[in-house]
Amino acid sequence: MSITLDTAFELDPRVSLRTEPFGALAYHFGNRKLVFLRHPDVVAVVRDLAKYQTLADTLTAIGVHQDRWPSFVSAVESLHSSDMIRVR
Numbered sequence: 001m002s003i004t005l006d007t008a009f010e011l012d013p014r015v016s017l018r019t020e021p022f023g024a025l026a027y028h029f030g031n032r033k034l035v036f037l038r039h040p041d042v043v044a045v046v047r048d049l050a051k052y053q054t055l056a057d058t059l060t061a062i063g064v065h066q067d068r069w070p071s072f073v074s075a076v077e078s079l080h081s082s083d084m085i086r087v088r
Helices: 040-051 055-062 066-081
Strands: 009-011 015-020 023-028 034-037 085-087
Touching: 009 040, 015 040, 023 040, 034 040, 040 055, 040 066, 055 066, 066 085
Parallel strands: none
Antiparallel strands: 009 085, 015 023, 023 034
16 A cells, blocks of 8 residues: 555554653554654654544644644654554
C-alpha cells in the first residue's frame, strides 16, 4: 500500500502506548511486536491519528512543520508495516 498524506489512519486497537522519557513504547498484543517511538511529536501524531480526516490534517493539528512531513510519512509507513497503525 502506498502511504500518502491523504490517507486516514488509526492506532490498531490491539496496540498499547506507554509514555517514556524518550517518547513511548508501542506494544502490539496480537503479534507481540514492540516499537520504540523516539520523539514526542511522533507519539502525539500516533495518538491523534484517529481524530483527524487525514495524515496531513493530523500533522497540521499537532503543529509539525511541513519541512518535516516526509520523515513523518516514513515513520507512518514503518508503523503501518509493523501493524501498529491501520488504515481506516
